[in-house]
Amino acid sequence: MGDPLDRDAALALDMADPLRAKRAQFALPEGVVYMNGNSLGAAPVAAASGMDRAVCVEWARDLIGSWNLHGWIRAPQRVGASIARLIGAAPDEVVVADTTSVNLFKLLVAACTHRSGRSTILTEPGNFPTDLYIAQGVAATLPGRTVRTVTADRLSEAIDDDTAVVLLTHVHYRTGAMHDMAAITAAAHARGALVLWDLSHSVGALPVDMNGCDVDLAVGCGYKYLNGGPGAPAFLYVAKRLQDQLASPLSGWMGHGTPFAFDDDYVPAQGISRFLCGTPPVLGLAALEAGVAVFDDVSPADLLAKSRALSDHFIEMVEARCAGQGLTLISPRDASRRGSHVSFAHADAYALCQALIARGVVGDFRAPDAIRFGFTPLYLGFEDIWRAVDTLATVLEERAWDRQDYKVRAAVT
Amino acid sequence: MGDPLDRDAALALDMADPLRAKRAQFALPEGVVYMNGNSLGAAPVAAASGMDRAVCVEWARDLIGSWNLHGWIRAPQRVGASIARLIGAAPDEVVVADTTSVNLFKLLVAACTHRSGRSTILTEPGNFPTDLYIAQGVAATLPGRTVRTVTADRLSEAIDDDTAVVLLTHVHYRTGAMHDMAAITAAAHARGALVLWDLSHSVGALPVDMNGCDVDLAVGCGYKYLNGGPGAPAFLYVAKRLQDQLASPLSGWMGHGTPFAFDDDYVPAQGISRFLCGTPPVLGLAALEAGVAVFDDVSPADLLAKSRALSDHFIEMVEARCAGQGLTLISPRDASRRGSHVSFAHADAYALCQALIARGVVGDFRAPDAIRFGFTPLYLGFEDIWRAVDTLATVLEERAWDRQDYKVRAAVT
Incomplete structure (x- = not known):
């Protein structure tokens, strides 16, 4: 896919996205990149x-x-x-x-x-x-x-x-x-x-x-x-x-x-x-x-194309920006053999997940060592995932996850 | 229990009812006597x-x-x-x-x-x-x-x-x-x-x-x-x-x-x-x-006493005011052998039930021939049941139930 997306390229993809208007049909909090719709979907405004x-x-x-x-x-x-x-x-x-x-x-x-x-x-x-x-x-x-x-x-x-x-x-x-x-x-x-x-x-x-x-x-x-x-x-x-x-x-x-x-x-x-x-x-x-x-006027082909584009760009950006930081892709690299979420293994996946949540990037941990990111085509955009990777890279570079309070497991992980 | 309640006596019982304040915790429509809480309970305001x-x-x-x-x-x-x-x-x-x-x-x-x-x-x-x-x-x-x-x-x-x-x-x-x-x-x-x-x-x-x-x-x-x-x-x-x-x-x-x-x-x-x-x-x-x-501060003894008083008075009033109108009690007469609803058989129970609903008294029909009245102690009062019986007596005297449109069964009966 060439060079990993920079922010301007991501914004351009958002402008061209046929599903872009769907974002307004969801009540998502400001400042959060919600990559956990594969676990609990966001609330539609109409709900x-x-x-x-x-x-x-x-x-x-x-x-x-x-x-x-x-x-x-x-x-x-x-x-x-x-x-x-x-x-x-x-x-x-x-x-x-x-x-x-x-x-x-x-x-x-x-x-x-x-x-x-x-x-x-x-x-x-x-x-x-x-x-x-x-x-x-x-x-x-x-x-x-x-x-x-x-x-x-x-x-x-x-x-x-x-x-x-x-x-x-x-x-x-x-x-x-x-x-x-x-x-x-x-x-x-x-x-x-x-x-x-x-x-x-x-x-x-x-x-x-x-x-x-x-x-x-x-x-x-x-x-x-x-x-x-x-x-x-x-x-x-x-x-x-x-x-x-x-x-x-x-x-x-x-x-x-x-x-x-x-x-x-x-x-x-x-x-x-x-x-x-x-x-x-x-x-x-x-x-x-x-x-x-919300799906009434959504084309299945648009859904699939966006799911794959989001996750392909995400993998590429993570591997470019977080190289050497202990993340290993455990999802299939080929989008045609993958669903709409992507997981990386990391030795401190639980704490890393908590550190990301604290900075507004919501993925989830799956035992024993996976951090999982979901790509909901209806409400996630390309700039969102650019921002998620930017945050992930910063958290890893600063070792911001390495705090005791991020390592205490909650009832639901 | 002596003479059947008249309206003033019913109002006096309401004044003395320890559960009376509970009525305000429910969002019931004006002008309806809801005697179907045994099928679908009313909505608490807090819901x-x-x-x-x-x-x-x-x-x-x-x-x-x-x-x-x-x-x-x-x-x-x-x-x-x-x-x-x-x-x-x-x-x-x-x-x-x-x-x-x-x-x-x-x-x-x-x-x-x-x-x-x-x-x-x-x-x-x-x-x-x-x-x-x-x-x-x-x-x-x-x-x-x-x-x-x-x-x-x-x-x-x-x-x-x-x-x-x-x-x-x-x-x-x-x-x-x-x-x-x-x-x-x-x-x-x-x-x-x-x-x-x-x-x-x-x-x-x-x-x-x-x-x-x-x-x-x-x-x-x-x-x-x-x-x-x-x-x-x-x-x-x-x-x-x-x-x-x-x-x-x-x-x-x-x-x-x-x-x-x-x-x-x-x-x-x-x-x-x-x-x-x-x-x-x-x-x-x-x-x-x-x-x-809503039950947090309710005494079980109060609940039971009111359930029995409501249903006992109801049976007594119905039998006094609707005698000869084709209603037959099919619930136990002894309150200690009865739950909190009372049923009467009637040859046209379905139409009778519809006629009552049209006048704001909501009971329900149960096949083949029963009309059922529920007594929810939390939101029904004695004047409510006096009014229900008054409506029932009028509907029977006027044969108001004997209309073709009341006899057409809905999907849920």
Whole structure:
């Protein structure tokens, strides 16, 4: 890409950025470069007014009538349909419900039951912990099932006739490494296995294509690049062709065909709604709906191009300006094999992260030694990342991270 | 109780009501008598400001740092401890998480696994649908388990050596009939079974006593009498003596002993936190925390006395003023055997309910033929219920319900 960006070049790129106007749709604090949208997305300006309406008008004034009057009861399907557009799915293939963890459990149990003659959930070591933990919980609950972990380089060849389902996170939470969704899905199908993709670190930053890749099942997070608010409800995708063949073990009343008939026997709804469980989290959905609405006029190609340009320039600037300061890139260098965050290893990554936060550059630490920077194409610009690298270089040159109070770990790291 | 209340007598009771000041802590619309707090509780005034702070200060300004700075990460335990006080549990026996349905699944699977030599989940027909549906889902997931339903009058004697767990809703959603928690729990324990009480229609309206009744397990709803907002997160209770013997099948990362170590293997947290699963729903928790805080200075005895007085007077007034109009009480007449709502059967219950709502008296319909009135002791007064009965009597005398547009059922009934 030639010489690393200087500030003027960065400003010029910002001027030419087709997503530039999106920044004004977010309520970010002054003076902060927020590179942690991959962990908790920033607040859309519309989230405050949307939530105020949900609390003060819908809940407080219209009370119980809001289930019909304000469409609360269809919010899981309505917001699901908006997310479907971002992941290459049909509107009736996605629903918002529960958490990523709970949705993983539903779909893993459904997949294992559907492939009842096969015993293995295949995944990779170092997958996001809740994916591994939930898979272990499924194996402990269903008799005769086991979780097998195989490193990414040998995954496709490890899929065999005993594999019920391949469970992978599309973009790795720590390194940003991205799997080849089409190739692994095809390999799984060739051996008769189902695939379940966790899109938590992809959706909203990179276009993904459920239907184009013939994906069976997916889950994803609402509070990262979708900017749905802390602990936002999650979503799940089930390919249309499979919906009526799969059963959710979490057969709560909202997945019933006629929930307000109050029958004693569970009869699943037709279609994606059968994967709902309890009463929808209306307030959480209101914030998530505001987050997803920001994407309405965003081109997936613009999103991807900007994600790659931001992260490519960042790597190049860091390596030019921070050479010899103990940082090692642990993300793939090739942008086409990477998601929208970049991680560097550093011997004192935790303290370094704290020092950067103290100077307004917010990345995060991931155990044991990674500092992670997220590139949200909607609200980060090129001058922002120039400033982040400038700050990083200064902190390293001054050894500003080498303070005892930066080394004391908080509850959430 | 003597003659039914007239309006002056009702106003006099309001003047003497120790909970009278609580009404001002709720944002209820003018001219509405809201008798549906058993379905969706009213909005506390503090919910709007609490949510505004959560969205505009915690999320938008302090971003990811709020997990530590604003105590998001401990909110499930903190709000759980506040609820514990209302149900006779220790602070570390309750946690807020997920939905009632999901919590039922966790605890039913844990109970069945803990009583592995027993095959039956015992419950009653007509229990709240999601309780039955989730039990059926558990039976479909765990091999060899079945759901057995026995009517309330024969329940205790039906508990036998094959009963793993007795699952009951303490107060019946339709009739308001209340089980004898102490007697049934003792009967279950005498036969070696566990009990799981659904407190959704009790908590916040009636004192219940988990420790006093030696209850093993319980779940409950945040959006009814706790006034936590539409689709609020739910809670679960596990007796201290059982916590480290039970395992949640939904072994998500927030139930891990060290979630931020990002280990590959699931090791459950000690204590109640092992029943957490995914990332806490922070915004929903903020509203629920405001709802629960209203109870801080409320005496359980006052709550119970007012709930009973309101519902006793209501029944008496309805039967005096609406005699011969086709209403039949389907709730227990004895307040000590009843929760905090009262239902009447009527041949056109749905239309009658709509006619009442049109005149500002909000109860709800429950299939097939019940109209249900909830008595929230915190924000309903005696003059309110006098007015509700006056409206009901007028609607019946004028046959105001007999209109075609009142008979068209909405999606949520």
